[in-house]
Amino acid sequence: MGDQNITRRRLLGTAGAAGAAGVLAGGAGGAAGYAAADPAPAALTSVGADAVAFHGTAAAPQQAGITTPAQAVAHLVAFDLAAGADRARAAALLRRWSRAAEAMTAGRAPDDDDQVALDAGPSSLTVTFGFGRSFFSRTGLTSRLPADFTPIPPFSSDALDPARGGGDLWIQIGADDPLVAFHALRVLQRAAAGTAAVRWQMNGFSRTPGATAKPRTVRNLMGQVDGTNNPKPADHDFRSALFVAGRPGGQAWMNGGSYAVVRRIRMLLDPWEQQPLARQEAVIGRRKSDGAPLSGGTESTPVDLDRMDRDGTLAVAGDAHIRVAAAQSNDGAKMLRRPFSFHDGFDPDGTPDAGLLFVAWQAAPLNGFIKVQRKLDSADALSRFIRHESSALFAVPPAARPGEYVGQGLLEG
Ligand SMILES: C=CC1=C(C)c2cc3[nH]c(cc4nc(cc5[nH]c(cc1n2)c(C)c5CCC(=O)O)C(CCC(=O)O)=C4C)c(C)c3C=C
Ligand SMILES: [Fe+2]
Numbered sequence: 001m002g003d004q005n006i007t008r009r010r011l012l013g014t015a016g017a018a019g020a021a022g023v024l025a026g027g028a029g030g031a032a033g034y035a036a037a038d039p040a041p042a043a044l045t046s047v048g049a050d051a052v053a054f055h056g057t058a059a060a061p062q063q064a065g066i067t068t069p070a071q072a073v074a075h076l077v078a079f080d081l082a083a084g085a086d087r088a089r090a091a092a093l094l095r096r097w098s099r100a101a102e103a104m105t106a107g108r109a110p111d112d113d114d115q116v117a118l119d120a121g122p123s124s125l126t127v128t129f130g131f132g133r134s135f136f137s138r139t140g141l142t143s144r145l146p147a148d149f150t151p152i153p154p155f156s157s158d159a160l161d162p163a164r165g166g167g168d169l170w171i172q173i174g175a176d177d178p179l180v181a182f183h184a185l186r187v188l189q190r191a192a193a194g195t196a197a198v199r200w201q202m203n204g205f206s207r208t209p210g211a212t213a214k215p216r217t218v219r220n221l222m223g224q225v226d227g228t229n230n231p232k233p234a235d236h237d238f239r240s241a242l243f244v245a246g247r248p249g250g251q252a253w254m255n256g257g258s259y260a261v262v263r264r265i266r267m268l269l270d271p272w273e274q275q276p277l278a279r280q281e282a283v284i285g286r287r288k289s290d291g292a293p294l295s296g297g298t299e300s301t302p303v304d305l306d307r308m309d310r311d312g313t314l315a316v317a318g319d320a321h322i323r324v325a326a327a328q329s330n331d332g333a334k335m336l337r338r339p340f341s342f343h344d345g346f347d348p349d350g351t352p353d354a355g356l357l358f359v360a361w362q363a364a365p366l367n368g369f370i371k372v373q374r375k376l377d378s379a380d381a382l383s384r385f386i387r388h389e390s391s392a393l394f395a396v397p398p399a400a401r402p403g404e405y406v407g408q409g410l411l412e413g
Contacts, residue, residue, distance in 0.1 A: 047176050047209050048121035054098075054105045056399030061256030062243055063399045063406065064105070065128035066338070066361050067233070070218065071174035074204040074340040075185045076262060076357060078132070078167025078392060079196035087139040089195050091411040094129070096191045097171075098405035101127035101184070110187050117183035123176045124209075127184060129406045130170040130260055130394030138168055144410055146251040148244070148364040152261065152393050155377040164200045164264060164390035172260070172359065174340075176209055200390070202264060204340025204357040217291060217299065221341050221354050222272055222385070224284055225291030228299055229322065231336050241334040244363050253409030256398035258361045261335075261369040264342070264390040267355040272385040283381040285320030293322070319381040325372050335360040335368035355386065365393060 052064045060067070081090060100110040107122035109115070133149060136142045154160075171188055175181035189198060207218045220226040231238050239245075246255040272280070277288060285303070286293050295304035295315040305323055307315040316323050327334050338361060343354040362368025376383065400406045 048123050050124045050176070051107055051122040052105060052124050052126050054102045054127070054399065055402055056256065061398040062258060063126075063128045063396060065126035065172050065174055066242070066258055066336070066396070068124070068126050068174070070206040070338055070340060071124050071126070071181075072176045072206060072208040073174070073178045073181045074206070074357070075171075075173040075181055075201065076204065076340075076359070077171050077173070077185060077189070077201040078199045079169040079171075079192055080199045081135070081138050081168045081196050082194065085138075085195045087141065087411060090135070090139050091405075091408075093192060093195045094407045094411060095405040097127075097129060097188055098400050100187050100191055101129075101406075102400075104180075104184050104187065112190075114183070114186065116186065117177075117180045120177055120180050123180040125175040125180050125184060126173070127188070128172040128174075128260075128396060130172075130396040131407065131410070132167045132170065132392065132394055134166065135168040139411075141410065144251055144253065144413070146244075146254050146395065148366070149259070149393075149395050150364075150366050150370070152365065152370060152373075152391055155373055155388070157377050157383055157388060158391070159387050159389055161390050164202075165392045167199045167392055167394075169196060170260070170262070170392065170394040202342060202357055203344075204342045206340050220339070220356055221267055221269065221343070222280075223288055224280075225286065225288075225299065226339070227337060228286070228291050229303070229326075231334055237334070240363060241368075242336050242361055242363055253407075253413050254395060254397055258363065258396050259365050259368070260394045260396050261358070261360045261362075261365060262390075262392045262394070263358040263388050265356045265358050266353065266387040266389050268385045268387065269352050269354060282317050283321060283385070285316040285322035294320075317381065319379055321376075321380055321382040324375050324380045330371050330375055331367075333367050333371040335362040335372070361396075 052068050054064060056062055103110045104117075105122055105125045105127060109118065133145070133151060136145045173181050173184045173188075175184065185201075217225045217227045231241055235241075242258055244250075244254045244257050246252060275283070281288055281294060291299040293301060293303040293316065295307035303316060303322060303326070305314075305316055305326065305328065309315050323329060338359050340357045340359070341354070342357050343352065346352055360369045397407050397410060400408065
């Protein structure tokens with residue numbers, strides 16, 4: 001019985017139901033019996049069938065891929081405009097990109113499709129577009145640069161590779177199926193031909209839906225529960241911390257948008273894994289097994305930064321990551337962390353090239369990432385075990401309205 005189940009699962013897994021029936025027609029009697037009993041293609045599971053709306057709403061005007069739960073796989077890709085590509089050509093590109101993204105996120109084939117994802121559902125595909133500061137000078141739009149679009153300053157612990165940072169344009173692709181994600185990446189790259197070329201590209205992953213018995217906060221490659229104390233939609237300041245609000249004299253094309261900080265952060269896994277569990281937990285300030293703060297309670301218990309242990313020491317150490325990064329330690333600075341893990345193989349000496357594609361969202365970088373990283377740079381116990389290897393910052397406008405394209409307010413406003 002067990003063997004029969006495995007056989008059937010493998011056939012369905014490799015060829016799909018229709019293909020399996022074809023294979024089975026000339027196969028052993030027992031297997032053919034399955035085909036006869038179950039000839040219809042199985043319905044898409046929830047993973048393939050789930051779609052995330054490309055357009056925003058009045059209450060949530062931001063692009064998809066910011067508050068959307070992180071999907072199983074991600075591609076981050078930055079483009080530079082080709083020499084001579086002006087504002088009109090950039091606008092035509094954003095129109096092509098938006099049209100393709102709208103189709104693919106709804107599970108439809110884009111124009112001139114290569115059929116790579118033909119059999120798959122939308123698989124929670126999101127495609128999020130952003131503009132780098134260099135885009136504005138390249139297209140003669142410097143008068144439209146928002147005052148809050150401040151460059152990220154250098155930090156003492158940076159080890160940045162400029163070739164893997166910056167960029168005129170940025171796309172974040174997320175999907176619960178790797179073929180769907182790659183398809184979107186390739187379609188969008190082809191649509192850019194002649195107008196923009198890839199500057200850098202990174203591949204990330206998170207947990208696959210259904211991999212845990214109940215939805216849980218994801219773990220990173222250091223084994224920590226990561227994302228617990230992110231801003232929550234129910235927080236009174238959720239929208240004001242993450243999204244640009246209209247204000248007199250501001251750049252209206254960014255209203256409802258957000259700023260994305262993108263950093264490739266290598267984890268120094270060999271030294272990290274040599275630390276005793278108690279040390280690893282002290283570095284973060286949370287228990288590794290369940291993410292509970294060292295000040296007590298469960299994962300969701302608010303951290304008590306003043307709590308003293310019986311021996312008179314702080315329960316959450318002075319240099320613990322969650323203390324140094326906390327809004328209370330940074331004049332209320334907040335960001336939504338929506339990272340993906342990466343693993344790009346091993347260095348020649350066996351050192352893993354793995355870590356976090358750190359993506360942080362905020363209404364103004366100076367009141368979010370920049371303020372917190374200034375503090376982490378000098379005071380964070382975690383910094384001995386990580387290395388920031390690339391950096392980029394993008395203005396991510398609100399979602400396109402039906403019939404419009406992302407960034408239309410900037411390019412045609
Ligand atoms: C500048 C901002 C931050 C960087 C860079 C950063 C890197 C980084 N963080 C972890 C692991 C964890 N971070 C956690 C919490 C946390 N981290 C930041 C900011 C940065 N992290 C903030 C604002 C917070 C929340 C602090 C709070 O108020 O409690 C945690 C704990 C669980 C959680 O709340 O998510 C972990 C674990 C890694 C591995 C890393 C770089 C590789
Ligand atoms: Fe962190």
